[in-house]
Amino acid sequence: MAFRFRRTVSIFPGVRLNLGKRGVSVSAGLRGASVTLGRNGLYGNVGIPGTGLSYRERLLEQDKVGTRKRSKAAQPSPELPPLAGEIAQVRLNTRTGDIAILDSAGNDLGPEAFEIAKTHAREDLDNTLQQQVDTHNRMMERIGNIHLDTPAPDTFPAMVAEPFEEPEPTEPALRKRDWLAVICPARRKAFDESNERRRNRYRQAYQQWQQDKVQQERREVARAGIYEKAQRGDVTAMESVLDDHLLDIDWPRETDLSFELSGEGTMLMMDVDLPEIEDFPTTELRTYQRGVGVSVKELSDTASRKLYMAHVHGMGFRLIGEGFACAPSVETVVLSAFTQVTNAATGRGEDKYLYSVKVTRQAWSQIHFGNLSEVDPVEALAAFELRRDMTKTGIFRAIEPLDADYAPGHA
Structure with missing residues (x-):
């Protein structure tokens, strides 16, 4: 990626966590959350995808593993099969709904391990699946509404x-x-x-x-x-x-941002590397009413493009707002958004700028930050000095980004 500025930060989904030195053991669950089935009992593990951070809590002690709540009579706890000790995690493919049981090396343990997880940790596995389906669907909703938490320009952030x-x-x-x-x-x-x-x-x-x-x-x-x-x-x-x-912000998607303040602190230049539309999530999930599994509903091409269009503009809208809030002396923000594309002639990756916008603090202050649910970031950015070549259906053509010396009439 060809960032034009000297300071770069990678922002990830989730929130900042402080963890001890002890890691988690074998797990059975999903990307971002899982359950552990082992000699010491059943554990729940929650993590941030892409960061390696996680949290672990005991759900059931070993002598309770295998006991079904729906069973009225007390039954002896069955001995865990040897294969249970090899379970490292159960990953859900959010595009297909497939659930794979893996060992610590990432190898698929096959249907037998899946049956073990269902038999010995069914209720907790069901709950974990439901939680992650809900998390995915909320993430899909937040992707299109990332602008809703944009701060007003005079709201300096409190230190977390x-x-x-x-x-x-x-x-x-x-x-x-x-x-x-x-x-x-x-x-x-x-x-x-x-x-x-x-x-x-x-x-x-x-x-x-x-x-x-x-x-x-x-x-x-x-x-x-x-x-x-x-x-x-x-x-x-x-x-x-x-x-x-x-x-400290809970972002819905992993994003790289590069920025630089002018020497006197009055202008903030920002470049944001957005996901390509081909890599964008396009599914809504639902757990099975009967059995263990997840059904997948694929968004239409039109719905996918509208969601992508809302996200890439909402992300820019949010970052502009954070820039004004975090830097009280800034009077102008220039933000340019790009994606990585492959040149069909050379096979090399290139930057494709989707839009570039210049916003003054005075103009930004005209937005009603107490009513952002009625603000459309696509339309909002068009109210400023904007370079964008986009169809109504959300197809972008490459543009040249603005620079610090840009002024209307000198494009």
Whole structure:
């Protein structure tokens, strides 16, 4: 990609999470969420696609796995088949509705593993599927409504604090002397040395924990200072706040953004790399009323293009708003949106700019930010200085993006 500016940030779906050092074990579920079926019981895992971040919570203990709520009489818990220990995740293909049971290496374990998951974790598997179907459908809705959370230009963002969530080390359980240690000095010494090693490991872990906590607190104080400087118009601080704030937003799609503030902080230039329409989601999902599975409804070509058109303009609308809000000294924002296309003559990837728009703070302030549900981003951007070659059905032809020196009549 050919970003024209010096500062780049990748913004992802989901929200920022703070995790400990322990990872998750084998999982059975979907992209973004799963359930784990193993010796220690059944776990739920939730993650952000594309980031590797996840959260895990125990759903059922091992002795409860396999018990069906619909069964009135108590039944003994069946022994888990050996193949259950190989289950790493169950992935849902949101284009086809196919569900694949995979091991930790990503290999398909086949229908037998699927039957094991249905038999031993049916209710939780059903719930996980339903949650992810709902998440996908909400994401589809948010894709077309990304502009609804655009802040007013005079609304400086509040810093989202990152709490220190690493658990404090617990003091070790010391070995108690047995009767032999009482009469045997060598054994007593071995007990004492073992306990001292445990104390030392705890002291080191606690000291490291304290240092990490202090460093985290110092980083938060520094971040707060940057937000204060940005609110006063410091150029470097405003860039940092825009970078930081964009990562705190729950975006529906992964997006790369490049931006740069002018030296005096009055103009913000932004390039946003949008998804290609071929890679855009075009399905609505529904879980089966009977059995385990997901049905897929494919959007029509017209509906898909309208959704894509709403998203690419809504994304630009949102980013312009965030730019004005995060950088109080900015009077003009120039945003250009492009996608990656393959040149049929060379086979090389090239940037195709879909639109480029120049907006002043004064003109942007005319928008009714308390009534954004009635605002159409496609029409809204056309009210400003806009370069765009698009048909009514959402087919784009490439344009040359605006630059900082652009003025009407000098295109």
